[in-house]
Amino acid sequence: MDKIGVVDESSKGNYFKFISDQRLPKGSFVEYNEPKLENIPILSKIIDMSTLKSFPPEFLSPDLDPEEAAEMAGIDLEDIGKFEIEAKIIGYFREKTSEFVNPKIPPASGTPVKKASTSVLDYINKVEKEEENSAYIGKIIKTEKNVNLDISEIINTHISILASTGSGKSYTVGVLIEEMLKEKNGASVLILDPHGEYSTLKDLENKSLLSNKEVINKFKYPNNELPDVKVFNEDDIQLKISDLEFDDLAAIIDDGSMSEKMRHYLQRAYNKLKRKNFNQEEIRDKVLELKDKEGNYLKDHPLHSSSIEGILWRLEKNILNKDFFQNYTKLGLNELLSPKKASILDLSGIKAKDQQLLSSVILRKIFESRKMAVKGENKTNITKVPHPVFIVIEEGHRFAPNEGRSKSKNVLKTVLSEGRKFGIGVCLVSQRPSKLDTDSLSQCMSQITMKIINPYDQNKIKESIESVGKDIVDRLPSLSTGEAIISGSTVNTPVNIEVRKRITRHGGKGVKNPSKSWKNNLKDNFYDKRDKTIQKDKETKLFSNENQKNK
Numbered sequence: 377m378d379k380i381g382v383v384d385e386s387s388k389g390n391y392f393k394f395i396s397d398q399r400l401p402k403g404s405f406v407e408y409n410e411p412k413l414e415n416i417p418i419l420s421k422i423i424d425m426s427t428l429k430s431f432p433p434e435f436l437s438p439d440l441d442p443e444e445a446a447e448m449a450g451i452d453l454e455d456i457g458k459f460e461i462e463a464k465i466i467g468y469f470r471e472k473t474s475e476f477v478n479p480k481i482p483p484a485s486g487t488p489v490k491k492a493s494t495s496v497l498d499y500i501n502k503v504e505k506e507e508e509n510s511a512y513i514g515k516i517i518k519t520e521k522n523v524n525l526d527i528s529e530i531i532n533t534h535i536s537i538l539a540s541t542g543s544g545k546s547y548t549v550g551v552l553i554e555e556m557l558k559e560k561n562g563a564s565v566l567i568l569d570p571h572g573e574y575s576t577l578k579d580l581e582n583k584s585l586l587s588n589k590e591v592i593n594k595f596k597y598p599n600n601e602l603p604d605v606k607v608f609n610e611d612d613i614q615l616k617i618s619d620l621e622f623d624d625l626a627a628i629i630d631d632g633s634m635s636e637k638m639r640h641y642l643q644r645a646y647n648k649l650k651r652k653n654f655n656q657e658e659i660r661d662k663v664l665e666l667k668d669k670e671g672n673y674l675k676d677h678p679l680h681s682s683s684i685e686g687i688l689w690r691l692e693k694n695i696l697n698k699d700f701f702q703n704y705t706k707l708g709l710n711e712l713l714s715p716k717k718a719s720i721l722d723l724s725g726i727k728a729k730d731q732q733l734l735s736s737v738i739l740r741k742i743f744e745s746r747k748m749a750v751k752g753e754n755k756t757n758i759t760k761v762p763h764p765v766f767i768v769i770e771e772g773h774r775f776a777p778n779e780g781r782s783k784s785k786n787v788l789k790t791v792l793s794e795g796r797k798f799g800i801g802v803c804l805v806s807q808r809p810s811k812l813d814t815d816s817l818s819q820c821m822s823q824i825t826m827k828i829i830n831p832y833d834q835n836k837i838k839e840s841i842e843s844v845g846k847d848i849v850d851r852l853p854s855l856s857t858g859e860a861i862i863s864g865s866t867v868n869t870p871v872n873i874e875v876r877k878r879i880t881r882h883g884g885k886g887v888k889n890p891s892k893s894w895k896n897n898l899k900d901n902f903y904d905k906r907d908k909t910i911q912k913d914k915e916t917k918l919f920s921n922e923n924q925k926n927k
């Protein structure tokens with residue numbers, strides 16, 4: 377491999393500087409051989425670059441000969457156009473423990489530096505491209521080297537995808553899901569989709585939409601079938617009231633004004649609902665029974681009496697008059713979760729609070745079900761999901777906000793902290809990491825981080841994610857759309873990548889030409905009329921010219 381630079385004298389600690397005449401992008405990799413360790417190649421990453429020497433401004437005149445100027449300024453002309461590049465030492469790969477080991481000695485001055493070779497870059501991946509449990513996510517920037525995520529790590533210890541709006545989060549989620557659904561993995565995926573932007577994954581069901589035979593083969597299962605992608609919307613999603621726990625019920629009817637007394641009476645009524653399959657009316661009837669039973673006491677204690685009335689009113693308003701709650705569940709876990717299947721819950725037609733509620737019930741059911749399956753228990757009222765599950769939660773800050781209440785926060789935290797034991801992998805997606813619950817974020821042991829400009833969001837990432845150091849955060853604002861830094865347990869060392877192209881169409885596109893769309897939708901479309909008049913004028917002119925010619 378060709379030498380691209382030489383270590384200069386300023387080496388210290390984990391970092392060294394070298395001089396090169398090449399521009400090397402930040403985040404790219406170089407290597408050098410360490411003679412004290414049998415010449416083993418040491419992988420290092422570029423973190424900064426500056427020009428080595430430049431002419432002082434007073435010598436920057438077009439009339440001045442460069443050689444003369446260099447002599448006058450006391451600069452070696454050869455140094456102009458060279459770069460001083462700072463690199464961070466990553467280390468050599470120790471196969472025995474599958475990790476990069478820092479050599480703890482900086483390279484000596486004069487050590488040749490080379491572009492990292494493919495054989496050294498290979499160690500960045502924990503898994504090979506087309507093997508089981510791998511997700512080919514893109515290439516190391518400015519190279520042809522593939523980066524493959526280790527899916528076992530994602531399922532066991534979760535992943536976060538963080539980026540400012542428009543930087544490519546949902547595109548990247550799409551790529552990850554495509555990889556999950558390839559035949560090599562055959563995953564069971566559930567997507568909580570508040571903006572309804574993932575339905576284009578349905579392209580995977582249609583051979584004619586997949587570009588060629590080679591692509592089709594990657595998704596084709598032994599029975600010749602392609603993956604199943606199902607979209608469920610508000611008409612399909614309804615909650616069975618008896619799936620709610622007491623806290624859910626209290627949270628739904630509490631608009632912030634529910635007193636402790638009201639909570640107390642609601643709890644007593646709820647405790648009387650011994651059967652597992654109660655309906656909306658039965659909750660109200662239990663409160664009415666309580667009112668009858670305590671009749672005399674309530675007469676003497678008007679405050680208690682008004683508490684019961686308060687509950688009845690709230691039940692009427694929030695539960696009995698809502699189509700969203702049914703006495704049955706339209707969607708069972710069996711329908712949602714199955715290998716080689718992605719179920720997209722399009723929540724765009726559901727209010728934010730109801731989205732949280734729905735997610736909390738679904739997450740809890742999946743958690744209970746997986747727990748039972750792993751522990752080998754059998755409970756008749758719980759559907760058994762016998763395989764691991766990958767759950768994508770878009771707009772994660774809505775479901776687990778850092779501040780304020782959310783009906784789904786506690787259960788999501790439980791899934792993140794204990795899901796590891798039960799094979800529930802979560803992908804938490806957010807454009808506002810600073811608004812995301814800190815514990816939830818730090819439970820995601822792998823990260824795909826894309827362009828982030830907001831300093832609050834950058835700080836949050838620095839403070840709550842161990843594997844994302846300052847050098848990574850400093851690079852976030854300069855990333856382009858579609859560029860990402862992968863870090864954490866899914867790869868052996870953090871790596872800058874260009875996310876691969878999607879196989880399916882991307883569903884999260886903005887409006888391409890808003891002006892055109894507005895004009896096309898004008899009630900009195902005078903643009904159309906104008907265009908027709910112009911066309912007519914042209915034709916008239918043309919004919920009159922031809923008439924003239926014919927004359």
Ligand SMILES: Nc1ncnc2c1ncn2[C@@H]1O[C@H](COP(=O)(O)OP(=O)(O)OP(=O)(O)O)[C@@H](O)[C@H]1O
Pocket residue numbers: 539540541542543544545546547548807857858859874875876877882884885886
């Ligand atoms: N890897 C990529 N290759 C090509 N185009 C990409 C890539 N990533 C993103 N884009 C394009 O960039 C645009 C924004 O991407 P995307 O919708 O994924 O952003 P986002 O971060 O999810 O935004 P929002 O938060 O607004 O949903 C899209 O038009 C998409 O097609």
